[in-house]
Amino acid sequence: MVKAIEVSGISKQFVLRHTRSIKEAVVWLAKGRKGDLTKKFHALKDVSLNVEAGETVALLGLNGSGKSTLLKHISGVMLPDTGTVRTRGRVAGLIEVGAGFHPDLSGRDNVYLNGAILGMSEQEVNDRFESIVEFAEIGEFIDTEVKFYSSGMYLRLAFSVAVHTDPEVFLIDEILAVGDEPFQRKCISKIQELAERGKTLVVVSHDLDLVSRICARGVLLEHGNVLFDGPIREAVGKLRK
C-alpha cells in the first residue's frame, strides 16, 4: 500500500496570551514579574498517525481533544512545533462550510473563487462548473448573491465545490450536521463513492452513527494523545463508554 498521510511524533503547544497591551506588561514588570503573562496549552502531544491511500479514517474525541488541530496540521494550515507531517497528492478540505465564500459575490463568482482557493485551475473550474451547480441543486440562483442563500443552499454549494476539486486526500470537519435529510444522504453517498475510487478520507465528526457508516478506521483522541487506533466499531464503543 501507498502512504497518503504520514504524521510522525507531532506536538503542538498553544500560547494563551492573557494580554498584549503595554499597560498590563508594565504592571506585570512593576509587580516583580509575578505570575505568568502567558499560559501554555498542549493541543497535541507526540501524535503519530499513518494513513494508507484509500483508507477512511474518523478522528473521534470529545471537544478540545485535538481532532480539529490534527486536521489543520494535515491540511498545512498549522505547522507542528516538533515532529513532521507529510502528505501525498492534493489535499482539500471542507474545514468549515463556506470558508472562503464571500457574501457579496454571486454563487457563480464564489464557485470560481472557492475552487481556486482549494487549488483548482481555471480550466478545471470551467470544465466542472455545470456539474458543481447540478450537484448543489442551486439552479437559477447561481447568479444570486450568496448572502441571500439559505444556510442549506450555502452548504450544498460549498460541499459541491469541495468534492469537485478531486483531491487525493479529502478532509472533512463537522460539516454534515447542516443540510436536510435528502442532501445529507446524497453527500454521504458521494463521500462513499470517493472512498471506493481509492480516495483517502479523514473525517472529524461528533455524529458517531454517521462516521460508523462512512469510515472503516477510528482514531480516538483525548487531551492531545492518541488513545485508540483501530476498527471504527471499537473506537466508537470506547468513546461511548
Added chain:
Amino acid sequence: MSAGSLGELATPGVGRGIRDIRRSGFLLKLLVRKELKIRYRGSVLGLLWSYVKPGVQFIVFYIALGVFLGLERSPRNPEGLSNYAVYLFSGIVLINFFTEALGNAARSIVQNGNLIKKIYLPRELFPVASVWVSAVHFFPQLVVLVTACLFTGWHPNPVQLLSAVGGFAIVALLAAGLGLLFGAANVYFRDSENLVDMLLMVATWASPVMYAWSMVEAKLGAGWFALYQANPITVGVELFHYAFWYPTTDGSSLMPPDLLGLWLPLGLVVSVLVLALGQFTFRRLEGRFAQEL
C-alpha cells in the same frame, strides 16, 4: 493510480514565498476581481468614486497651496512653479496609489483571517492582491492626469515616459514589501496598522508632492538632502514630475541632479531590499498565523 503519478510525500503548509504567486495566478486574478467587485458595492457612483475622491483632493490642495500659499507661478509670483496643478496632481496620484496599496496590504492578512485559519493557500497572495487592486484604481487617475497634461501642452520623450514606469515600479515594490512586513506583524500586534496610518501621513509630506525639491535642498543642505533623496517614494514622485509635469513646462525648471543616473537605480535597489526584508519577515511569522488570528 500508482504512487508515481501522485508524487512523493511532501510537507504541507510550507510555501515558497512570492515565487508561489506565479503558480497561483488564477487565484490572484480572482482575489483582485473580488476586491474590485465589493469595493463600491451598494454605492450609486460605484467606480466613479475612484475619480471623485482624488479630484476633490486635488482641488482642495490646489486652492490652498497653489493659490493661497502662492506655489503657483503667476505674474505677481514669478518664483512659483509653473503648471502647479499638473505638478501637484502627478505627485498626488502616485502617493494615493502608495497609500491605498500599503494601507490595505497591512490589513489584508487580518481581514482574511477566517480563510487563513481554515485553508492553506499561499498567504502572500493577500498583500500582493491589495497592491494589484490599488494599481487598478490608480489607472483612472492616470487617465485624468494624462488628459490634464495634454491640455497643458505635454510633449514627453521616450526617456520621460520610461521614467514614469520606473517611478511606478519603485513605489509598487516598496508598497508590496512594506505590506508583507506590516501585514504579517499586524497578526501579532494590531498596533501595526496604526503605525502604517501614521507612516502614510508622513509619506505624503516627506516627498516633494506639494512643494518643490529645491526648497528642501535650500533648507537642509547637500548632506541631509541626499538622505531625503534616498526615500524611494521621493524618487518615484520626482520621476513622475519628470514624466508628466516637466514636459509641460518651458524646461527652465530644474530637476534634481542625477535623477536617472543615480537615484532611479538606488530607489529600485532600496525597494527590492525592502521587498526581500518583507518576504523574509513574512515567512518567519506565517507559520503561526492560523493560531494567532
